[in-house]
Amino acid sequence: MAVTREDVLKALDRIVDPASGRSVVASGMITGLALKGRNVIFALEVAPERGREAEPLRRACEDAVAALPGIASVSAVLTAHQEAANARAASSQSPPGIAGVEAVIAVASGKGGVGKSTVAANLAIALARMGLRVGLLDADIYGPSVPRLLGIRHKPQQGAGGKLEPIEKFGLKTMSIGFLVDAETPMIWRGPMVQSALTQMMGDVLWAPLDALVVDMPPGTGDAQLTMAQRVPLRGAVIVSTPQDLALIDARKAIAMFEKTKVPILGLVENMSVFVCPHCGERSHIFGEGGARRMAEALSLPFLGEIPLLGSIREMSDAGSPVAAQESAGPETLAYLHLADAIARQLRTALRPAPRIVLE
Numbered sequence: 001m002a003v004t005r006e007d008v009l010k011a012l013d014r015i016v017d018p019a020s021g022r023s024v025v026a027s028g029m030i031t032g033l034a035l036k037g038r039n040v041i042f043a044l045e046v047a048p049e050r051g052r053e054a055e056p057l058r059r060a061c062e063d064a065v066a067a068l069p070g071i072a073s074v075s076a077v078l079t080a081h082q083e084a085a086n087a088r089a090a091s092s093q094s095p096p097g098i099a100g101v102e103a104v105i106a107v108a109s110g111k112g113g114v115g116k117s118t119v120a121a122n123l124a125i126a127l128a129r130m131g132l133r134v135g136l137l138d139a140d141i142y143g144p145s146v147p148r149l150l151g152i153r154h155k156p157q158q159g160a161g162g163k164l165e166p167i168e169k170f171g172l173k174t175m176s177i178g179f180l181v182d183a184e185t186p187m188i189w190r191g192p193m194v195q196s197a198l199t200q201m202m203g204d205v206l207w208a209p210l211d212a213l214v215v216d217m218p219p220g221t222g223d224a225q226l227t228m229a230q231r232v233p234l235r236g237a238v239i240v241s242t243p244q245d246l247a248l249i250d251a252r253k254a255i256a257m258f259e260k261t262k263v264p265i266l267g268l269v270e271n272m273s274v275f276v277c278p279h280c281g282e283r284s285h286i287f288g289e290g291g292a293r294r295m296a297e298a299l300s301l302p303f304l305g306e307i308p309l310l311g312s313i314r315e316m317s318d319a320g321s322p323v324a325a326q327e328s329a330g331p332e333t334l335a336y337l338h339l340a341d342a343i344a345r346q347l348r349t350a351l352r353p354a355p356r357i358v359l360e
Contacts, residue, residue, distance in 0.1 A: 003070050005033060008040055011064045017057065019050065024061060031079075032193055034181040038072035039155045040065050041180045043079050043193045054078055059162075073155055075164070075180055079196040100208020101135070103235040103347050104215060105266065106228060108258070110250025112219040115271040116240040117145035118317050119307065119339075120216035122324035123238070126340030128171035129324070132211040132347075135166060135173040137201060139228065140218040141194045144178030151320020155179050156205075164205045170325045175205050195227040202232060212347060225257060236266035238304065238343065243270055243291035251292070255299065266346055267302030268292045269339060272309040276331070304342045307335045 013025040020027050024044065033042040044061055046054040055078065062076045098104065107120035117140065124136040138146035147153070150169050156179055159165040166173035177197060207213060212235075217225060228234060237258045241251035255265055270292035275284045286309065296303035307313075310332050316323045324336040 003035065003038065003040070003068055005035060007068055008033060008035070008042070008065055011068055012042075012061055015057070015060050015064050019047075024057070030061075032077070036155070036181050038070055039075075039180055040071060040073070041075045041077070041177075043077040043196065045079050045193075062162075073158060073164075073180075075200070077193060077196045077200055079193045097233050098202055098207055098213065101210045101213045103211065104213045104228075104232050105343065106215045106217050106225075106234055106237040106258075106263070107240060108217040108225065108237050108254050109219050109240045109247075110252070110254040111247060112143075114219075114240055114242050114247050114251075115307070116219065117149060117216050118313065118322070119238075119240045119269055119271055119336075120214055121146060121149045121317075122322045122336040123339055123343065124172050124174075124212075124214040125170045125322055125324040126336045127212055127214070127344060129337070130340055130344055132344065133209060134171070135175075135207050135210045135213040137213055137215045138174070138176030138178060139198055139201070139215050141177050141197055142218060144176045146174060146176040146216060147178040148320060149317050149322060150174060152176075152179065159206050162204075166205055166207060170322070173207060173210065175201050177201070198227050199231055220254075225254075226261065234263045235347065236264040238266050239268045240271050241268065241292050241295075242272045243285065243288035245288070245291065247287075248291050248295055252295065252299075255301070265301050266343060267304035268296045269304045269307065271307045273306035275309040278311065302342070305335060305339050307339070308332060 009025055009030070012030055013023045015024050016022065017024050017027050017029060024030055029045050031043045031045055034040070044054070044058050058076050058078045062074045065071060065074045107116060107123065109116040121136060124134050128134040136146060138144045152167055152169060152174070154167070156164045156167050156175065164175065166175045167179065168174070215228060217228065239251050239254055241247045251268070258265060272287055275286050277284070293303045308331055312330065313323050313332050316326070323330070323332045326333055
């Protein structure tokens with residue numbers, strides 16, 4: 001018999017919060033509960049001053065649910081609302097980084113719909129094809145795309161120390177919230193829960209050893225981006241945009257956000273730059289021409305290349321077999337290999353110190 005939501009809550013109701021003397025369920029501490037087959041994920045909300053001391057309580061909740069017959073994995077996310085003063089104090093400290101990971105690269109955009117996730121996945125695969133040890137973290141909590149892009153339908157297993165083993169495919173180590181919840185389950189989570197989930201996917205996953213961890217960021221300039229900048233020393237950010245003016249306006253906002261948090265911009269990628277007719281070979285600039293290149297020049301930033309708008313990229317992505325993993329030397333595959341080469345050359349530079357974040 002499949003485990004139900006009621007079964008999970010009943011198991012958690014036996015766990016008593018030592019601060020209140022009541023169960024974690026009765027105290028309203030369990031939020032964001034989601035089940036995917038035999039896998040369970042939920043958040044444990046505590047007061048800010050209890051953030052560190054609540055870790056044993058979080059593990060007790062995980063153990064209680066894991067003891068249910070038929071449960072394969074449990075992930076409990078510890079969340080605490082931060083007061084403004086505490087947040088400012090934390091932001092002035094240098095992030096510690098991820099053990100065994102040499103460089104963390106954010107792939108970001110100012111808005112959705114520009115193909116950022118497709119670029120992130122293909123970039124990671126292309127870097128791995130160059131011989132680097134590469135990971136791919138899907139940080140888009142609300143709209144995870146990596147499970148579909150890589151054709152992964154199974155869940156990660158727990159490894160040493162209770163940490164999750166990343167799923168390996170196409171030479172990558174990868175992790176996504178989409179591996180832990182049903183594809184049709186909406187993640188109705190507040191900002192602190194998203195931040196805690198990201199922190200755990202960085203720190204509670206056995207990533208090491210990696211030369212580079214590519215992070216597919218959610219679109220925009222909100223909590224997830226600031227969490228990444230504050231928790232790990234990002235080597236830099238790759239900004240993805242289409243050539244059209246509307247996308248470039250939002251891309252400029254993403255650039256400004258990373259510059260404000262002292263994260264270097266590795267460069268701009270122009271996605272869907274040109275449509276090449278598969279029948280006659282005629283080139284059409286559907287979304288405009290050269291917009292990202294001009295912006296890079298205006299801002300004195302590296303221009304990393306153009307990715308064409310081809311049906312094969314969409315078809316292979318939907319099929320869970322990205323074009324960068326193919327042995328063919330088509331224009332789409334070569335475009336991603338050239339992009340990876342441009343990033344790899346920057347990775348060969350000395351590691352920069354972790355940024356100090358100041359939020360005004």
